[in-house]
Amino acid sequence: MGKVLARVKLCSLLLVPALGMAQDVSFDDIRPILQARCVMCHAGEAAPLGLRLTSLDELLKGSIRRQVVARGDPSDSELIRRLKGQSQPRMPMTGPPFLSDAEIALFERWIAGGLQAGSQPADATLSALPLQRPPAGQPVTYEHVAAIFASRCVKCHSPYGLMGSAPEGLLLNAYSAILDRDERVRVVPGAAGASELVRRIRGQSRPQMPYDGPPFLSDEEIQLIVDWIDQGARDANGQPSPSPVGARVRLQGVLGEGWTLDSLQLVVGPGTRIDKSPDVGDYVEVRGRWGADGRVLVERIRRR
Structure with missing residues (x-):
């Protein structure tokens, strides 16, 4: 019996700092993550399933289907399941990369600690970050x-x-x-x-x-x-994507002089299928392949 009580006491001692850590987290701590990764979609009338994450009040309301955070219980919170990919689609939609383990743990601690409000009013509104261009001389990624x-x-x-x-x-x-x-x-x-x-x-x-x-x-x-x-459709690490030589393309636009499509050069040859007698100034659809010389090798062009 004494061993059991000792174990219970030890567990209680270990639990205290864990709870303290959870209670230290407030909405102030997760606000920057929501602003950087979430409110770009979850705001306004078009928010998916009506779930707005632009304020603490809106987050606590949840979606049109359910609440997404369960006070004191991260494992029963749909928000956590989405962030971890246990429910699909995984969030945020811009991932990968998704949130880091440390960022997800911060949300878990906030929920476990009772959804503390922090320093700002619960209806204080978040807005999406403005467009970010790279510094001068650096490529867009x-x-x-x-x-x-x-x-x-x-x-x-x-x-x-x-x-x-x-x-x-x-x-x-x-x-x-x-x-x-x-x-x-x-x-x-x-x-x-x-x-x-x-x-x-x-x-x-x-x-x-x-x-x-x-x-x-x-x-x-x-x-x-x-x-x-x-600039090469670079990934998040700045690595450019290779040119898709030989890949199929399908484009629409206005046909110009010398077989151009809104100034894009086309290659029209004996094997090109030409439908509905397209003329300069017509709106057309072009199907073909991307050539190694940076032009569209047209397989079919038709007036629309």
Whole structure:
């Protein structure tokens, strides 16, 4: 009996500092993580499932389905399950990289400690961080554009989007998905003008994206994406993606003199299929492959 009491006493002594650590965490500690990684999507009327993370009050309300934090119980909190990937889709949608183990542990300690409010009012509003351009002389990387995709595109272009499966199979929730080349390329590293993604957000290809526009992307947002692609569509570590020579492309735009598409040079040869007698000034669709010389090798062109 004495050994049992001793063990209980020891467990109690060990538990005290753990609880103390949990109670030391307040909403002030997780606020910067929410601002940097979460509120870009979870804000306003378009917040997925109505879950807004722009204030403590909104977080505690949860989504239209359920509360996402269970006071004192991290393991029963949907927020933690999403951050760890135990529930899908894993959050944040811009991952990988997802939150670090240390960041997730901070959320767990906050929940275990009773969801302490911190120094600011519970309705104090968070806003997404402004666009971040690299310092002068440094290239644009995926880190600089990921927030745009997350806030304006991922709600549809993800495995669990508002439309069910992603439209035309295009996933914009991760770097590897955006650069996928299986069916056709939407991003041609080094050539924004030949990238279907850019032509969609500019409105050169229809329908213009994002689908819930207007408002569409701002000129600043579009230019950042263009710079990212023109500089090699670099990953978060700054490594450029190789050119997708031979990959299929599908583009739309206005046909110009000398077989151009909005100034993009096309290669039209004897094997090119030409439908509906397209003429200069017509809106056309071009299907072909990306050539080693930086031009589109046209397999089919038709007036639309």
